Amino acid sequence: MPENQSFRQDYPQLDPPVRTLMGPGPSDIHPRVLQAMAAPTIGHLDPAFIQMMDQIQGLLQQLFQTKNALTFPVSGTGSAGMECCMVNVIEPGDRVVIAQNGVFGGRMADIADRLGADVVKIQVPFGQKFEPEAIREAVAGKPTKLVGVVHAETSTGVCQSLPEIAEIAHEVDALLLADCVTSLGGTPVKLDEWGVDLAYSGTQKCLSCPPGLAPVSFSERAVQALKNRKSKVVSWYLDVSMLLNYWGGERAYHHTAPINMLYGLREALLIVLEEGLDAVFARHQHHGEMLVAGVEAMGLSMLVPADYRLPQLNTVVIPDGVDDAAVRRALLNDYNIEIGGGLGDLKGKVWRVGLMGHASRRENVVTFLAALESILVQQGAAIQPGAGLAAAAKVGA
């Protein structure tokens, strides 16, 4: 059949390098997920697929710890989930309070602005968290439609406590939107107990699944806000009232769902729940602690204080005189380890070391510590050779 093989000279066989993905995502993919994604494609209205959709929704509810009926994966990456949550409830002129302590809070504010909202952005420096009082002040006085907060800031590694903020938002009849991209499946996310109205996540962080889907969940209050809209949702693709006809009871065609990505997500969710949520969270916590013990013993320091630090996304302060890009390049080229650089205000100031999902493994912690030590020694940095691995080992098996 092939008549035109000659042009293949410029396009070798697909053979991506095998990396250990310890950046801010994508993280290491579980082999079972890749295997699931290669299963035969079926139609998006096939009875066998409809059954799988029910399962995925039920599994996502367990991960989000919610009874929200409107819980499903958006056909796009995490940022499509963010946009989906916002575009469905925000109308032009709505007052929206966004708490920004990193890049992703800034993205929320940008989206709200594009939707014509009256955006009130409150800020603390990258790497800090918000005190509930700051939110209380921001929503005081004027009717506010939505409060947007990042539960797990992928750009800084900060975990923001949500229950107090939910209470404040609800007191003034505002909805609480939370970015759970990096938290879902890594640290507890309890939408119902905490009172989160809109949440979104991504598949490529603690779910150990390739990027391409954005799980979202809408509370009854959020659904009510959607029903009370005066204007049409400006995005057809992300209009939840239409998506609901497909993911809800009717199974009416909206757009063609990304079938094989959904095979992968189903497998990824099963892997998390087989291990059990508590065990998963404990594993992330434990390996995060090992990593921190190691880098601190080496003589480096963490950006975020321990009490609100995410164990799955560790921001390590780059020591003075160390060449950021050279270190990351050496990790990638000599050890096949990907970590992330700093984003926004933290560009050039921190490394972002992810221990998410399947990447949160003991072997990854020690390999990273060993590789980083070697590279820093080569760069002539003032570190304590051997101290990192010894300290990590003491955190226990």
Place this chain on the structure above:
Amino acid sequence: MPENQSFRQDYPQLDPPVRTLMGPGPSDIHPRVLQAMAAPTIGHLDPAFIQMMDQIQGLLQQLFQTKNALTFPVSGTGSAGMECCMVNVIEPGDRVVIAQNGVFGGRMADIADRLGADVVKIQVPFGQKFEPEAIREAVAGKPTKLVGVVHAETSTGVCQSLPEIAEIAHEVDALLLADCVTSLGGTPVKLDEWGVDLAYSGTQKCLSCPPGLAPVSFSERAVQALKNRKSKVVSWYLDVSMLLNYWGGERAYHHTAPINMLYGLREALLIVLEEGLDAVFARHQHHGEMLVAGVEAMGLSMLVPADYRLPQLNTVVIPDGVDDAAVRRALLNDYNIEIGGGLGDLKGKVWRVGLMGHASRRENVVTFLAALESILVQQGAAIQPGAGLAAAAKVGA
């Protein structure tokens, strides 16, 4: 490790049925594409991935037959591609002419309406095509920003000729937008020669790749329209000026690209170009003709006249007295063949039989004809047993 296996009782091992996908998409996936998708995930800023992005853009330009620099896959399904093209050039108040002869033209009009455009919808019945004069009348008199046309109507099987419409649009300084979801890789798409300014497609039709990406292409005129905008693009996720920083020279992070889907798309594009575009189009044409000869000899009729019928999407009129749903159910359950039902105005009136990409194979044509004949005979329909396969065979090998 697994502590919680018991819950797996409700979730059996993923084992989707092996279907022959002869509906309106997803179509049969080429095995090499599924294999590529299971390759190890790498980061979206990994040098090895950046190199692959260049390749994918070059391959897409070959398929779209364009030199447009802004040619890349949107991280969403075909409808996200439609929305991406429209949201980037349409501003509130812009006059937009949409030619609707099926469901997807209707979707274009819906999106334009949500964007605040002054939408002029011209219509012909489902299954018919537009004469250029109808477009000329619609754009006459008032300044028009964009003309939207469906090149290959997935809901009807109509192929709309574009060069004359492009000329008319350009005479009045309007952009031409074309839906190429079902045409790309199945019938010729010549953006530059025809003068199409904005085009979008999907991976799950003639590219033999699972759904999840939407190739798009913007001409220089379209890019100019983008640059001349007075307002921000209302969608952050689909804002091409930002996506361009990632897919263009800078490779600046925008959102996390769906890595493994892009592995699949790369492989899918290589498969098409290995065969060669002319050979691919001839194969689609040939198998479409076989199918039509078969169904017509059986005593059934086609909705769309031969001169503007798509060979990859065949709308067969359901004979009086035949139970639409029962026939499709029997094809699926007894033969593992998926075809599509009618959409919109054609609901219950036609079957949509796809012969797209890897599904456009001789064995699929004869299996479908044989299965359909058996089912119709069982239903007591007045058809000519044996005539279908005989007529198809005469179309030649």
